Amino acid sequence: MNTASTTETVAPPTTNRRTPAVLRALVGGDVHVPGEPGYDAGRACFNVTVDQRPAAIVEPRNAEEVATVMRFAAAEGLRVAPQRTGHNAGPLGSLEDSILLKTNALDRVCIDAPARRARVGAGARWEDVVPAASELGLACLHGSTPDVSVVGYSLGGGMGWYARKYGLAANHVIAIEVVTPDGQIRWATHKRDAELFWALRGGGGNFGVVTAIEFELLPLETVYAGALFFPVERAGEVLQAWRTWTADAPEEVTSVGRILQFPPLEEVPEPVRGKSFALVEAVFVTDEEEAARLLAPLRALGPAMDTFASQPPAGIGELHMDPRDPVPYDSAHAMLGELDSTAIERLVEAAGPESGSALVSVELRQAGGALGRTSPGAGAVATLPGEFAFFAVGIADPDMTLKTSADLDRVAAAMRPYEAGRYLNFVEKTSNAAGFFPPPVAARLEAARETYDPTHLMQANHEIGAR
Numbered sequence: 001m002n003t004a005s006t007t008e009t010v011a012p013p014t015t016n017r018r019t020p021a022v023l024r025a026l027v028g029g030d031v032h033v034p035g036e037p038g039y040d041a042g043r044a045c046f047n048v049t050v051d052q053r054p055a056a057i058v059e060p061r062n063a064e065e066v067a068t069v070m071r072f073a074a075a076e077g078l079r080v081a082p083q084r085t086g087h088n089a090g091p092l093g094s095l096e097d098s099i100l101l102k103t104n105a106l107d108r109v110c111i112d113a114p115a116r117r118a119r120v121g122a123g124a125r126w127e128d129v130v131p132a133a134s135e136l137g138l139a140c141l142h143g144s145t146p147d148v149s150v151v152g153y154s155l156g157g158g159m160g161w162y163a164r165k166y167g168l169a170a171n172h173v174i175a176i177e178v179v180t181p182d183g184q185i186r187w188a189t190h191k192r193d194a195e196l197f198w199a200l201r202g203g204g205g206n207f208g209v210v211t212a213i214e215f216e217l218l219p220l221e222t223v224y225a226g227a228l229f230f231p232v233e234r235a236g237e238v239l240q241a242w243r244t245w246t247a248d249a250p251e252e253v254t255s256v257g258r259i260l261q262f263p264p265l266e267e268v269p270e271p272v273r274g275k276s277f278a279l280v281e282a283v284f285v286t287d288e289e290e291a292a293r294l295l296a297p298l299r300a301l302g303p304a305m306d307t308f309a310s311q312p313p314a315g316i317g318e319l320h321m322d323p324r325d326p327v328p329y330d331s332a333h334a335m336l337g338e339l340d341s342t343a344i345e346r347l348v349e350a351a352g353p354e355s356g357s358a359l360v361s362v363e364l365r366q367a368g369g370a371l372g373r374t375s376p377g378a379g380a381v382a383t384l385p386g387e388f389a390f391f392a393v394g395i396a397d398p399d400m401t402l403k404t405s406a407d408l409d410r411v412a413a414a415m416r417p418y419e420a421g422r423y424l425n426f427v428e429k430t431s432n433a434a435g436f437f438p439p440p441v442a443a444r445l446e447a448a449r450e451t452y453d454p455t456h457l458m459q460a461n462h463e464i465g466a467r
């Protein structure tokens, strides 16, 4: 076992790169290289079509070990790719000359209920925090799946179930512990390393390996949440009604209109297995009476199934029914501006019951509200453009890849006239990160990258200032 410290210097450059013995001598956490047991499990990610093959996989146990790995990588001419769950491994590109730095072991969770704050390690997923906070009458700004990491989600922005009322998770972050490419362990806040703190909140991991994050919690003991399921044949009528309803919906509700085709797989619950629906999902942060009043026009459509109920914040973890096990898939996304009835007609024509679409989910998440306003002290992703986030996903196993790709192209083309931008967290292929931000923000992020990572040691998410 090694007791590496921040002042330690790494082995000289004559070290045979990728030598596991050297890394193991420097770091107490697990190290895996190609051909060894543990390598294949370590490189697996959520989208199984992504075949990442890093030079080595290292699981540091603390910030000091992270710093040691980064110095080792720099000395060896390798890059460092931080990763927790692999929920967005697609944008990274080849890891052949990179160390995949898995943050799994940095999983500490501390909740300070009176201060309404949590501090969690980079290995913590939302499911490690949300239930514990909920027990204390507090809610987190998590998104649709409980098993993404708090850090990965928040560094990209974090658009969740309370977004229209409270905005992006990134803008509720109070402090970030980060190891920068120079090997320093920093605690970035509004006052300390303020430019780094700004860039981290939206820049998606390009500026260092985050080891812990501290963020605000919301004082919410209960929410009113659920889904209305309609036969998919009613998709046009239901999604039109939902679109009209969103125009007057207050910021206290964040909702999703979608077409969902459950695959005929055993892990899907029997009542919905292999069936297709048009759905409205929503979370209200009002009292039940007000929520029921607001929901009434959609309920009046007569859903086949209505799961809305008052519940503690922990109850909404599975509301969106995202898969938990790794799957082969492909996706398409865009932020959309205001939608007229033609937009819904186009969506249903491209992905509805008569389209022949095999996509598992085609959804519109309502944005706007607090997502469209810059809060004081906001980070690089202060707002999201447009009024809706479009996201479509389909199975991409060898039998389905071509069909899914054609279906995605068709529905994305149908939404193209309404495009207002893109949101970094929802883009799952390599992209030019500058396109996610207004030009002055992109330029400021590139300048921050030059300051903190001039050698581009970091290989994280969508690359800022790609060369």
Ligand SMILES: Cc1cc2nc3c(=O)[nH]c(=O)nc-3n(C[C@H](O)[C@H](O)[C@H](O)COP(=O)(O)OP(=O)(O)OC[C@H]3O[C@@H](n4cnc5c(N)ncnc54)[C@H](O)[C@@H]3O)c2cc1C
Pocket (backbone or CB within 6 Å): 046, 082, 083, 084, 085, 086, 087, 088, 089, 092, 103, 122, 142, 143, 144, 145, 147, 148, 149, 150, 151, 152, 153, 154, 155, 156, 157, 158, 159, 160, 204, 205, 206, 208, 209, 210, 211, 322, 323, 425, 426, 459, 460, 461, 462
């Ligand atoms: C099923 C599903 C549902 C989703 N729902 C939502 C949602 O509702 N709202 C939303 O906003 N997003 C959502 N996302 C997107 C998700 O937030 C991003 O994919 C996020 O990057 C996942 O973070 P991760 O750490 O779990 O994934 P990883 O693939 O492990 O990490 C993704 C990227 O995050 C960065 N990163 C992770 N850890 C660190 C670290 N310690 N230091 C520096 N950088 C780091 C790296 O750049 C890394 O490449 C969803 C994704 C999926 C697959």
